[in-house]
Amino acid sequence: MRREILVLWVLGAAAAGGLSCGDPVHDAEVSALGPEPGPYPPGPLHRAGQPCLTCHGGLGPASAEFVTAGTVYVNQYMAATALEPYAPLVGGIINLVDANGVVATPAPTTNSVGNFFVTADQWDPVFPIGGPNASQQISVAPAGQATNTTPMLTHIARGGVYASCAYCHFDPPGPTTPGHVYQN
């Protein structure tokens, strides 16, 4: 009888240990995103404007792992006549250079909702990505105008959730954020 109790106790402790092995901070960040807002199901078009690498940064729950990803809009501010709050930049070209000068090739482009992503299979950069000088800067250009770039002066210092555009770039602009990423 005593032996059975001991076995049950050990199994119970092991189960509890298994449950507590998650990262509560990460779990909270994932939960904070909420359910799929629609209208798109999980895929390249879903959750525009959200910090992609919360789920796609290697800690799950998404299976596809990204190096960096985000959503780019046409303008900094909402156009008065726009039907949507912000128009996505479609076909925008994202220029990314890592700390060793290695360029993400081919340059990722934004899709119909403004989303872009670079998977861990496509590029293995040394952080930080970007830099202060023109040759190092992260930039975005409109479709078909690769040299008409809008640069980001600062860098992406490290990977994981921090490499989501929306980790730093969210609305409204204020002391803790410059607002969403835009081309114009």
Added chain:
Amino acid sequence: MKNLLLPLLAAASTGLAACSFPPSDARIGINAPSENATEWDPVADYMGYHCGSLDCHGNAARNLVVWSCFGLRLGDAVSGCLNIKHLTTTPDEYNATYRSLVGLEPNAMSVVVAGAGQDGGSNPDILTFLRKARGEENHKGGTIFTAGSEADVCFTSWLAGATNVTDCTNALSDVDGSSGL
């Protein structure tokens, strides 16, 4: 029993004496490096770019907080830097970053500054922020610069009382790649 009581009373009284508190208006001073704009701002500009992005120390939740036009803004300043030649970091932001860095380890900072310029002066490596930046201590952001690099000289010269502005400026723009970025 009586033999035990006396030592216990003595120990208790000693303990009570050790619990005396300093007056509430007591303040400690920090022997700090210069906050003069000529000396400090080039150091702060380097920190703003290389340490103060919003995903790192440009975050008020950090022990070391960096305010600058490269990241976290103070007050109503919300626009970012236009380029590295035209920084819009405000005097309040320079001051806030200075206080954050100097107040991080006030005792160690005082020892380093007091020893600067003296024979066998104190090793600035006792400052945690410098060890982390040099990669000598675990740092989530990795090694930012190596000992003796322009960025390193930028900090150590400021700590020693005469900021090497040229090294700070070069390190900010990483013109020779020595910053480790």
